[in-house]
Amino acid sequence: MAGIVGIARANEEQLTARALAKIAHRGGTGRHLQSHDHATLGQAWPRAQEPYAIGADQHPVVLDGGTYNWTDLGVVATCPLEALAIAYRSLGPGFVADLHGPFALAIAAADGVFVARDLLGRSPLYYGRHQGSLCFASELKALAGWAEEISEFPPGHYYDPTEGLVAFARLETRPTLELPPDEIAAQLRHRLVASVRKRVGNGETGAWLSGGLDSATMTALARRQVPRLDTFAAGIEDAPDLEYARAVAEFAGTQHHERICTADEMLATLPEVIYHLESFDALLVRSSVMNFLAGRLASQYVPAVLSGEGGDELFAGYAYLKSLDLADLPDELIDITRRLCNTALQRVDRCSASHGLVARTGFLDRDVVEFALQIPVEMKLGGKDEPVEKWILRQAMEGLLPDEVLTRPKSKFWEGAGVGDLLATHAEKVISDSEFRRQRALPNGSRLRTKEELFYYRIFRDEFGDAISPDLIGRTKRPPVVR
Structure with missing residues (x-):
C-alpha cells in the first residue's frame, strides 16, 4: 500500500x-x-x-x-x-x-x-x-x-x-441463491480463481501462509497461476500453524520461508508492532506480532503478498457463529465484515506497509464479496452431523488442498502461531490485580478488558502519549479468554 x-x-x-x-x-x-x-x-x-x-x-x-x-x-x-x-x-x-x-x-x-x-x-x-x-x-x-x-x-x-x-455504497444482506451446493461451490471457486489472477499480476507476488484454510486457499490458487510462488510463515517453535503451513507449501509446491522466534523476541518486537499498528486492542496486537515478522521476512523476497483476510467474515469461520440462530447469521456476518476496516484489515495493512510491502486480499474482491453475500447461511455452516464453519469454501477447494487443511477446525491466528498464552501470561506477571483495577479506565470513559490489553496500552502511551485518542482505536468484538 x-x-x-x-x-x-x-x-x-x-x-x-x-x-x-x-x-x-x-x-x-x-x-x-x-x-x-x-x-x-x-x-x-x-x-x-x-x-x-x-x-x-x-x-x-x-x-x-x-x-x-x-x-x-x-x-x-x-x-x-x-x-x-x-x-x-x-x-x-x-x-x-x-x-x-x-x-x-x-x-x-x-x-x-x-x-x-x-x-x-x-x-x-x-x-x-x-x-x-x-x-x-x-x-x-x-x-x-x-x-x-x-x-x-x-x-x-x-x-x-x-x-x-x-x-456512495453500503454493505447489506442480499437475496440468497437458489442453487444446489455443488453449483455454488463451483461458482465460488471460479470467482476466487479470477480474484487471485488479478492480484498475482506479473508473478512477483508471494503469499502469507498460516496453514489455515483462508491463507491456504490463496496459496493454492496463486500457485496454479505462476511458475514460482514464495510463501511466508512465522511462529514459535513447534507452533501448529507452522506444521500446517509446511504441509500446504509442500502440497502446492511453493518456495516456503519461515521465521521462528522466541518469547523474548516477541516481547522485544511489541513496541515496534504497536507503533505501526496504532492500536492497543488485545486481539489485534497479539495477532499482529507474527504477521509483522512474516511481513518483514516477505519484504526481503517480494514486493507484494496475498492475504487470506475476509474468509472468516464472509463464510462464517468463527466458532461463536455456530451458537446463533441461522436467521440472525446474515446480519452478524455483515456486522463483522464492516468491522474489518479498523481491526483485521488494519493489521494486514500495517504489518505489510511497515515494511514497504503491499498486501492483497483475494477474498475481498468485489465479485467474490457480492457472491458470498448471496450464499445461503446453511451452506456456510454446513455438514451432516454438526455445523462445520466455512463448509461451502471447503467444498469449493476440494482437490486443491491437503485433507488435513480442508478438515482443520478454525484456529485464531495468534493461537496457531503460539502467541496468545505467552503474551497473556506475561501480562499477568507484570500487572497486579490492584494495578489493573486502578488503570483500566481510559480517558474517553471506556475500559480496558484484560491485563494484557493494559500491558499494550502502556506501550501505546509510551509511543504516542496523548497525541492519538482512544476514541480512534478500533476494538475487536470479543475479548480473548485468559486462562
Whole structure:
C-alpha cells in the first residue's frame, strides 16, 4: 500500500512533507508532493505500485491501493491516476461507486479536495481539520500533533467540497441463491480463481501462509497461476500453524520461508508492532506480532503478498457463529465484515506497509464479496452431523488442498502461531490485580478488558502519549479468554 497525505490549501508543501515523513515506511521507491490552486497533496509509493505522471491539464491525484477496472470508466487515459482525474471531472464524484479494488484517494478539486475510500475500507484513511481546512492521511501518526477533529474516514463514502460527506455504497444482506451446493461451490471457486489472477499480476507476488484454510486457499490458487510462488510463515517453535503451513507449501509446491522466534523476541518486537499498528486492542496486537515478522521476512523476497483476510467474515469461520440462530447469521456476518476496516484489515495493512510491502486480499474482491453475500447461511455452516464453519469454501477447494487443511477446525491466528498464552501470561506477571483495577479506565470513559490489553496500552502511551485518542482505536468484538 502507498501512503497519502494532503490538505485543502495551496502552498503547504512543508506541512505535507512533515506528515508524509511520518509514513515514509509505506513507500520504498519515492515520494512526491504537488500543490494546486486549493490543495497540497503528497504520496509515498511502494515497490509494487508504479508512480504515474498526470498531464498538466489534469488535477493532481494521490492513491493508496489500486483500481482494477480503471480502463472501464469510459474515459480516455493512459494510467489509473489520469483516469481518476478525468472521471471526477467528467462524471462527477459518484464515479467512485463503479471502482473495483481497494482505494483511498484524493483529487485536487476546483474549490478544495475530493476524498474517497472503498466500501470495505481495505485502504486506511483518516481525516481532520487544520486551521479550518480539511486534511487527511493514511495513518493517524501523520496527523497527530497538528490536525484537529481527527476521525477515521468512513468506508464507502466520499467527501466533496460542494456536497460534503456522502455515502456512495453500503454493505447489506442480499437475496440468497437458489442453487444446489455443488453449483455454488463451483461458482465460488471460479470467482476466487479470477480474484487471485488479478492480484498475482506479473508473478512477483508471494503469499502469507498460516496453514489455515483462508491463507491456504490463496496459496493454492496463486500457485496454479505462476511458475514460482514464495510463501511466508512465522511462529514459535513447534507452533501448529507452522506444521500446517509446511504441509500446504509442500502440497502446492511453493518456495516456503519461515521465521521462528522466541518469547523474548516477541516481547522485544511489541513496541515496534504497536507503533505501526496504532492500536492497543488485545486481539489485534497479539495477532499482529507474527504477521509483522512474516511481513518483514516477505519484504526481503517480494514486493507484494496475498492475504487470506475476509474468509472468516464472509463464510462464517468463527466458532461463536455456530451458537446463533441461522436467521440472525446474515446480519452478524455483515456486522463483522464492516468491522474489518479498523481491526483485521488494519493489521494486514500495517504489518505489510511497515515494511514497504503491499498486501492483497483475494477474498475481498468485489465479485467474490457480492457472491458470498448471496450464499445461503446453511451452506456456510454446513455438514451432516454438526455445523462445520466455512463448509461451502471447503467444498469449493476440494482437490486443491491437503485433507488435513480442508478438515482443520478454525484456529485464531495468534493461537496457531503460539502467541496468545505467552503474551497473556506475561501480562499477568507484570500487572497486579490492584494495578489493573486502578488503570483500566481510559480517558474517553471506556475500559480496558484484560491485563494484557493494559500491558499494550502502556506501550501505546509510551509511543504516542496523548497525541492519538482512544476514541480512534478500533476494538475487536470479543475479548480473548485468559486462562
